[in-house]
Amino acid sequence: MRYFEQQHQPPREGRVEALDKVTGKGKYAAEYKLDGMCYAVLIGSTIASGKIKNMDLTKAKQVKSVIGFVSHLQKPEVPGFASEAMIKASRFGLPIFHTDTIYFKGQPIILVIAETLEDATYAASLVEVEYETAPFNVDFESSYGAVPMKEAGKERGKLDAWSDAAVVVQEEYNIKPEVHHPMEMHATIAQWTSEDHLMLYDKTQGVNNVQQVIAPLFNLKKEHIEVMSEFVGGGFGSGLRVWPHVLAAIMGAKQVKRPVKLMLTRPQMFIGTGYRPASWQRIKLGADLSGKFLGIHHQAKNETSLYERFSDQITRVTRLIYNFDHLKTEDALVPLNINAATWMRGPGDCTGDFAIECAIDELSYKLKMDPLDVRSKNIAATHHPDNKLPWSSNYLLDCMTEGAKRIGWKNRNAAPNAMREGDWHVGYGMSVGMWNAGRNKTSAAIKMMSNGQIIVQTAMTDIGTGTGTGMKNIAHELTGIPRNKITIELGNSNLPPAPSQGGSTGMSSVSGAVVDAVNLLKLKLAEYAAVTNLKFKDAPEESIVLSETGISLAHEPTVKVSYSDLWKTNKLDTVVVEATSAPGEERKKYAFCSSAAHFCQVRVNIKTGKVKIDKLICVADGGKIVNEKAAANQMSGAAVGGIGMALMEERRFDHRFGGLIGDDLAGYHFPVNADAPIIDVSFIGKPDPHINPTGAKGLGEVGIIGTAAAIANAIYHATGKRLRDLPITADQILS
Amino acid sequence: MKKNTNFSRRFFLKTTGAFTLLASIPAVLKATYIQVKEFIVPSKRIVPLTVSVNKKAYQLDSDTRTTLLDLLRENLDLTGTKKGCDHGQCGACTVHVDGERVLSCLTLSAMLVGKEVTTIEGIADGDHLHPMQEAFISCDGFQCGYCTPGQIMSAIACVKEGHTHSVEDIKEYMSGNLCRCGAYNGIVESIQKVAAS
Missing domain, CATH: 3.10.20.30 (Beta-grasp domain)
Structure with a gap:
């Protein structure tokens, strides 16, 4: 990606890609114009379970500009799907166009391709399908009870060792499924540029992942698939998988031998690109009278599809935040006639943390202790409670202290249902969240020109997190080259390989690669400088100083070679370095986490059941903050997502017919501007000493993880009503 | 569609009256009419x-x-x-x-x-961005950028309509523009900035 830079103007403060975004120039997946491109529309099944008996295309074919169809009855060959065994081995998920079995309502079964979007849409409405129906089940609530659980991770201590705990909370928690709904609907433009070369413009969080998934299906070399994702209109996890529609577009392009554009509709986004699965949890938590936790038993179940099993790993977070001498975690999957679930922002931990943090709040009231003090007493502040490794850094306690100060925690009336303003009851709640801070192998390259301009490249996408801006900031800090002479290119599979942007690993992974690339650049330029000045010969990287104009030595700043001389002497064109950076031995010595504390003040109308969030405060430990503005934006945005999870989001099923109801943005509510207060975000800002060369830990997940529990706890404090099912809607408050 | 009858229910209902008339028409013409129904798909205009x-x-x-x-x-x-x-x-x-x-x-x-x-694409004056575009950049009023053009067009109208008296006012009149990244802090700040200038 080459970001638009206007060098004749003073550099704007803001993201590297800001100008492209505010002028509408940035191209998202569906916005490329290719010669001969045609339009595809997907048709979903209208039954939830059964077989396709017949497809009648007679009427659809009468639409003049229809070019072709793809279905299990008419399709180009997909070598990787040649047999049932191969389909299974591919782990692609839904074998689109390779089965007559219907697993869920809305399952894509036919692709209609026409010259225009209008014609394709109309023709799709004329296709008639006959089915043989079979019994189905989409009802999680009435199904989970029958599914037995198995151990999730090793048991610590003994479950019955704390049966005499002075205080015990044992409760159940239910969370409705949530859908990612990035504002950009998933889209793919597929173009076969030759028999064995494929070009994809795709909405994805990982261009290299798309290559890896698609290449074996068509026996292609990975590098013969170019994936372009310059601009990605949000993801939240939905772009971590290669979904059936991507393969549909590729098969469509093969079928009609032309580039095919396929953009899902918003209703199709409910059924085609994953969701956070519905969950049931039971928590049993015991403590002694001093508030010290004795043990926890955490059980969880989540819904999953019939054709692919997805565990949200809901109990993982139970092993992360607090010290429990006795801990038992169990989980189970509940298969239903629904599409495949996937990771959604703060996957698993968001769900598990809600139950734990609500249970701890409940326990605190039983103990008549401040929920803050109960947490402080039990947080595993020095060591990872499960693997016992020391934390590389963990400032969760500081996050709590700062958050409490910001909201005025001490000044609240601690008794529930005690603060009233007419019909409005006011309450305070808090919660904490944590996420295993990861880092993945990532490459970055730097190209330098004689005028001192550099281009920093990686294949990593920027889904709105500010990856490019972070890379630029790091390169600027380390080289002294002014920001307007640094260009960032990313989001293309031809660039140095990078993992998908997910699990809060993006900045943690790529920052190390940029640092290493800068070091390589220093060494290489010193080598060239040594041709004219021997003092640069074998200079160690830490002694080499780069600036806007040239290279010098830290201990002898007067020894300097300008870039123009250096290029002239060595007859250089462009200097290119590429570095790969990965986690190493430090992972054996330390445990890594990001964390956050959320505090909120709500106002609950006791007559209407309306919940208004007056204040939402988030304090996070994300290590070094590479780009403060974008990081704060991440955190406040995640908190907005948490408001949705707490108060409104729910993917609803019609149990009689097995389909979704309210499957558009009028039926499925996520927070609008007026649903969220101005969110107060702050950071601890201390670099992690070991995670990577910059000390930046990830942030995307911890911003949402504790939010819903903080809101639910505040609603309890306001009303005295303990609500354990999400979303908390007005009917629950009034019941 | 029922295969044995060879035409759709809707078509049947619509044409029952016509068929009543057709009863008195020779079989050859009837066949022609059934052929004609294959072309009920209207062509685009x-x-x-x-x-x-x-x-x-x-x-x-x-x-x-x-x-x-x-x-x-x-x-x-x-x-x-x-x-x-x-x-x-x-x-x-x-x-x-x-x-x-x-x-x-x-x-x-x-x-x-x-x-x-x-x-x-039409709100900047050549190289000079619209003040709202400048504000969205400096206030970081977006993340992924996909809702941004719509937010900016609404924000310009919001200022013009005079709905900028308070944070609540701005939030209410900007609630028709969803942002899943949740960049509402920066969107409100951008509008305040332009409204104040």
């Missing part, structure tokens, strides 16, 4: 259209079903206007028609004769 977008007049032949949003994105290559739902529920496609904010996905292109359409 293309109309000549002159639209003015960002003060530039475009003359084209347009499908009568084409929305302003699809006209911009698919026919005029003005992809700055975004499709987020195609149902008037998200605001990503907001443009100005004669200076008022309008959802282009709910507007048929044929309705635009004699009107002036302004999109995100």
